[in-house]
Amino acid sequence: MSFNIGLSGLYAASKQLDVTGNNIANVATTGFKSSRAEFEDVYSASKLGVGSKTVGNGVRLAAVSQQFGQGDVNNTGNVLDMAIQGQGYFILSDNGSLSYTRAGAFQTNKDNYVVTSDGLRLQGYAADENGKIIKSGLTDLKIDTSALAPKATSLIDQGINLNSSADSIPLAPTGPAFVPTDETTYSKKFSTEIYDSQGNKHTMEQYYRKTDQNTWTMYTLIDGRNPQDPTSTTPLTGTMTFKSDGSINTMTGSVAPDDSFAVVNNVFTVKGWIPSAYNSTTGTWSPNGSAANPDGIRLDMNSTTSYNTETARLSQSQDGYATGILSSLSIDSTGVMFASFSNQQSRAIGQLAIASFANEQGLEQQGGTRWKETYSSGIPGIDTPKTGTLGSISSNSLEESNVNLTQELVELVKAQSNYQANAKTISTQSSIMQTIIQMT
Structure with a gap:
């Protein structure tokens, strides 16, 4: 029996050496989790139990358990290198077969899918064209490098203060006629860049003229032309009156037959504006109908005031933009992938999903620093990072062994x-x- 006991001890020590050697070999493997050899003693026993004078039969390997503690997270400078701070696993798909990993060294393939070095695709949630994450099911994450389509300007929101103590410039015939090139015929000018549906940039010019106490007239041109008639330089005209406290009282517009400059709830609307197109050969202006915005541009003037301070535009925003080319990518702690474009726009293009398991020790090792779900591990709980007990994402970083x-x-x-x-x-x-033997 002593031989068998010694042999079992040699086998156990050999397995301990194997496990330790494997840990040492993978000391530099990204996302690797160390293992521990666990042993148990062996006794011969009957159904009635082990006798009080029974000598053990040696040792045997009970399990090789992995230690899923957090490894150090180091910066790499590569945006698609990701580490999970806390609980969770990246989800990978091999033609629909899912596996799980802590190794976050990702890259893009020829089709712009986010993949591992051996081609498994990272899973997450897609985003619609407006950047809204759609959590209807897991999908292969992809970085869309196509150009961002332009958006025609439909709303300009601006906060302007018109100096209540400014000198009045009466309207004609008692005052001078408005002339855009003559600064004495208006009090202040503001220019705003706007875009048509093809992404062409235009300039909307607004001239403000104080015509009476608490009364201002606004003249509007686009590219120096009437938005409805590019052959004309006559501006669209609107009138604003203010209350004694400096807030907006009334707004009226010069209403054309098609209501081209209407006012609703202190919002001017240049309806169906058509940007000017200049033909250098003929020297004429003509409507650029193919790029027109049929819904028009709304000029929200609700933030306009008339206080006793200099006339200035305090804030402004407009919702149009030109065509944009992908310039950079970033990933936040919740796994949302943000694309930034050359036209100063940005939007979400997807979000990572990560999984957790009730019994990590039940996961089946697959090699390649990956695990498979088993009956013992339980089904994965899948959600976005930082949801519940799930960890956060550190982009530009990798988790070490x-x-x-x-x-x-x-x-x-x-x-x-x-x-x-x-x-x-x-x-x-x-x-x-x-x-x-020698005694016999």
């Missing part, structure tokens, strides 16, 4: 000593057997 090299070297010495000691047990038993 959680192997403690110093500890593994100590374990190596211990395994070697165990192996030598068990070998000595067999050697001693052999000597005893030889002595007995």
Whole structure:
């Protein structure tokens, strides 16, 4: 029996060496989780139990369990390098077969899908054309490098203060006629860049003229032309009156037959504006109908005031933009992938999903620093990062192996000593057997 006990000890020490050696070999493997050899003693027993004087039969390997503790997270400078801070696994798809990993070294393939080095696709949630994340099911994450389509300007929201103490410039015939090139015929000018449906940039010019106490007239041109008639330089005209506290009182527009400059709730609307197109050959202006915005541009003037301070535009925003080319990508802590474009626009193009398991020890190792779901692990709980107990995403970073090299070297010495000691047990038993044989 002593031989069998010693042999079991040699086998156990050998497995301990194997596990320790594998940990040391993977000390630089991204996302690797160290393993630990666990042993249990062996006794011969009947249904009635083990006798009080029973000698053990040695040792056997009970399990090789992985240690899923967090590894160090180091910066790499590559935006598609990602680490999970906390609980969770990246989800990978191999033609629909899912696996899970902590190794976040990703790249793009020829079709712009986010993949591992061996081509498995990262899973997450897609975004619609407006950047809204759609959580209807997992999909292959893809970085769309196509140009961002232009958007015609439909709303200009601006906060302007018109100086209540400014000098009045009466309207004709008692005052001078409005002339855009003559600064004495208006109090202040503001220019705004706007865009048509083809992404062409135009300039909307607004001239403000104080015509009476608490009364201002606004003249509007686009590219120096009437938005409805590019052959004319006559501006669209609107009138604003203010209350004694400086807030807007009334707004009226010069209403054309098609209501081209209507006012609703202190919002001027240049309906169906058509940007000017200049033909250098003929020297004429003509409507650029193919790029027109049929819904018009709304000029929201609700933030306009008339206080006793200089006339100035305090804030402004407009919702149009030209065609944009993808210029950069960023990933936030919740796994949302943001694309920034050359036209100063940005939008979400997808969001990572990560998974957690009730029993991580039940996961089946697949190699390549990946695991598979099993009955013992339970089904994965899948959601976005930072949801519930799920960890956060660190972009430009990778999680290192959680192997403690110093500890593994100590374990190596211990395994070697165990192996030598068990070998000595067999050697001693052999000597005893030889002595007995010589006595006979």
